[in-house]
Amino acid sequence: MDYKATTHAQGMEGQSLALFLFWLPGVAIVAGTILALLSKNGTVRRIATAVAGASFVLVLSTPWTVPASPSSAFGHFLGSVVGPCVLLGVGLHNIGFSGNVPVGRLSRNDRNAGIVMLVVGSVWLLAMHWGPLTPTYPNDVNGYWLVFWSTVILVTPGLGAGLLVLVRTFGDERRTEQRRLGLLALSVLLVGLAGLAVNGPTLLSSVFADALWLAAADVFGTAVGLSAALVVLALVLMMYERQIMPPPVADGPSEQDLERVNDILQSHVDGGGTGHD
Amino acid sequence: MTDRAAGWQLRLVVAVGAPTALLLGVASSVMAHASDGMLVRFVNAGLTSFTLASFILMVLLAVYGDRRKRPIAPLVGMLVSGVVGALVTAFFLSQGDLLMEDNGSVRAQMLSNTVRFSTSLLALMLSGVLTFGVLLATVLHRGKAPLLFEEE
Numbered sequence: 001m002d003y004k005a006t007t008h009a010q011g012m013e014g015q016s017l018a019l020f021l022f023w024l025p026g027v028a029i030v031a032g033t034i035l036a037l038l039s040k041n042g043t044v045r046r047i048a049t050a051v052a053g054a055s056f057v058l059v060l061s062t063p064w065t066v067p068a069s070p071s072s073a074f075g076h077f078l079g080s081v082v083g084p085c086v087l088l089g090v091g092l093h094n095i096g097f098s099g100n101v102p103v104g105r106l107s108r109n110d111r112n113a114g115i116v117m118l119v120v121g122s123v124w125l126l127a128m129h130w131g132p133l134t135p136t137y138p139n140d141v142n143g144y145w146l147v148f149w150s151t152v153i154l155v156t157p158g159l160g161a162g163l164l165v166l167v168r169t170f171g172d173e174r175r176t177e178q179r180r181l182g183l184l185a186l187s188v189l190l191v192g193l194a195g196l197a198v199n200g201p202t203l204l205s206s207v208f209a210d211a212l213w214l215a216a217a218d219v220f221g222t223a224v225g226l227s228a229a230l231v232v233l234a235l236v237l238m239m240y241e242r243q244i245m246p247p248p249v250a251d252g253p254s255e256q257d258l259e260r261v262n263d264i265l266q267s268h269v270d271g272g273g274t275g276h277d
Numbered sequence: 278m279t280d281r282a283a284g285w286q287l288r289l290v291v292a293v294g295a296p297t298a299l300l301l302g303v304a305s306s307v308m309a310h311a312s313d314g315m316l317v318r319f320v321n322a323g324l325t326s327f328t329l330a331s332f333i334l335m336v337l338l339a340v341y342g343d344r345r346k347r348p349i350a351p352l353v354g355m356l357v358s359g360v361v362g363a364l365v366t367a368f369f370l371s372q373g374d375l376l377m378e379d380n381g382s383v384r385a386q387m388l389s390n391t392v393r394f395s396t397s398l399l400a401l402m403l404s405g406v407l408t409f410g411v412l413l414a415t416v417l418h419r420g421k422a423p424l425l426f427e428e429e
Contacts, residue, residue, distance in 0.1 A: 088407065155404040222322050
């Protein structure tokens, strides 16, 4: 076998590995998550959860299983951000559900643990930009992390400020909520502006600026695409529902039926017709 | 509608748009390359999200079908929508460099678009978890509201 044929065969082998170790697990994660959340059947839900979990581990391990595939950078990115994201999510959950909830209230220790998780998760994410934790794969800043981080920085201030306006408009006595949302939006905005003003150890501000504009294109494009898909879904459902034949209408009660009903009602109303009066 | 609620739509648009515009404005002054690939990225993101969302909505319709004697027509409708999206994407990607980024083939570009869409979606989810999580945590930590009685 000559060199060209050998590299071709290796390329095909790499593609097959990427298909079985990255793409199929990726599809299984999406399908498994949807089924686990929405299926009525308990067995289906358990199997779907297990499949989605195993597939997630397979995708996470792509930097070792299919290092030659460009897709493995996504597995590396996932492995890099899963820690801080879980900390932030669980931290907010602990803080929230240690408050005034009628059932399943968490303890004060859980609340303190939640605050620690929130701080550690935030510092971890910031250390990825300005500290030594920037995800690099194999020797450069991981492009998917750059997309992720710039999108978070771009969207969060607007989302926080928008929610603040809604709470201010429709909520009564919600000053604390407004202050916290404002603080979140302002903090993330300042992080973004700092990223544009100061170079990180591996991430230059000019590269971050490019990534922010590309993230804007991504977010607006995604919003347009999702909206179009939802419009198509609405049209498909509307057309289907219009084509459904109306259910058969039953004939009304006959004179005989009405008389029988009348008899039954009277027997109940006058105490069963025992004639005690 | 109360006075406080008057014109809330405009305030909402300004609140969402102002921080985004500020960040992008500052970013445009320090950009290295004029990001000439932005339009390409926008179109790729739109086509990819339309196609993938159609397929995901098809799966959701299958669950919806569980409750409605499994109708086939809506599933076929969304399948057609997803396939048309994929074909349109493949068509435009195969028109020379029109929508191609740093990828060598149409298939590589489509796969790259898919992974990038997943990344953006994860970022949007984290933003949502942060903002709604902060709001929920604050709402749940309010002291119990005092009962207010009208003066007799």
